[in-house]
Amino acid sequence: MRATTTYHATDERDDSGGGAVTPPLAVDIDGTLTGPSRAIDPRVMEVLRGWDDHVVVATGKAFPYPVALCEFLAIPITVIAENGGVVAVAGEEIVFTGDPDSAWAVAEAYEAAGFGLGWDEPDFVNRWRETEIAVALDQPLDPLERIAADHGLEVVDTGFAYHVKTPDVDKGKGLAAVADTLDRDPTEFVAVGDSENDVATFETAGRSFAVANADDSALAAADEVTDASYADGFLEAVERIETE
Ligand SMILES: O=C(O)COP(=O)(O)O
Numbered sequence: 001m002r003a004t005t006t007y008h009a010t011d012e013r014d015d016s017g018g019g020a021v022t023p024p025l026a027v028d029i030d031g032t033l034t035g036p037s038r039a040i041d042p043r044v045m046e047v048l049r050g051w052d053d054h055v056v057v058a059t060g061k062a063f064p065y066p067v068a069l070c071e072f073l074a075i076p077i078t079v080i081a082e083n084g085g086v087v088a089v090a091g092e093e094i095v096f097t098g099d100p101d102s103a104w105a106v107a108e109a110y111e112a113a114g115f116g117l118g119w120d121e122p123d124f125v126n127r128w129r130e131t132e133i134a135v136a137l138d139q140p141l142d143p144l145e146r147i148a149a150d151h152g153l154e155v156v157d158t159g160f161a162y163h164v165k166t167p168d169v170d171k172g173k174g175l176a177a178v179a180d181t182l183d184r185d186p187t188e189f190v191a192v193g194d195s196e197n198d199v200a201t202f203e204t205a206g207r208s209f210a211v212a213n214a215d216d217s218a219l220a221a222a223d224e225v226t227d228a229s230y231a232d233g234f235l236e237a238v239e240r241i242e243t244e
């Protein structure tokens with residue numbers, strides 16, 4: 001059974017009818033809603049809280065993080081986590097895709113080869129991951145890619161971590177699934193992001209923005225690139241969405 005949830009902001013917005021219609025939004029977290037330190041910029045909070053249509057938080061982070069973000073923003077839980085491995089829309093069954101057993105087998109083989117995941121203990125980066133694993137960027141990439149390929153997996157570099165994931169799982173497929181659940185077309189969405197793991201979102205959404213700090217693949221895939229970086233870039237994209 002499909003339940004649709006339509007979010008209408010009750011505050012912060014001019015709903016007098018004169019302005020442009022705000023499209024549904026698919027937004028990345030790290031590097032897009034944050035500054036370089038990974039702290040979320042407080043200015044984005046009111047923007048997301050007041051958004052006049054669905055806000056899909058689409059991230060490589062483990063499942064609980066975007067859920068918590070929605071919770072603390074008091075907006076409906078509409079999330080794509082773990083690079084598409086987990087899709088959750090309030091009121092709907094949570095969808096998990098990917099091969100966590102192979103991902104953990106890669107972690108074991110990588111550790112057996114003398115490397116490590118690279119996080120402080122306890123490992124809060126992977127503790128609640130359901131479908132993939134993440135390795136710190138200061139760990140060697142070549143053996144990780146080799147071992148991942150041996151297990152039928154691939155490595156995606158988000159600029160914040162190496163994610164060992166199932167190749168045909170991505171945020172774009174997650175967005176298509178969310179759109180279907182919400183009875184919307186994926187091309188209605190505007191996507192904003194900063195890295196390789198946002199390319200599929202950009203290809204699925206109807207309009208896409210890379211923030212200026214984005215990696216080369218995201219810059220190349222986006223319809224538009226903001227002048228500003230990080231959360232300033234996101235706020236600039238919002239300005240353009242609302243006025244153009
Ligand atoms: O945590 C990461 O590695 C990336 O997260 P992001 O997809 O929200 O940028």
Ligand SMILES: [Mg+2]
Pocket residue numbers: 028029030031032158193194195
């Ligand atoms: Mg990012």
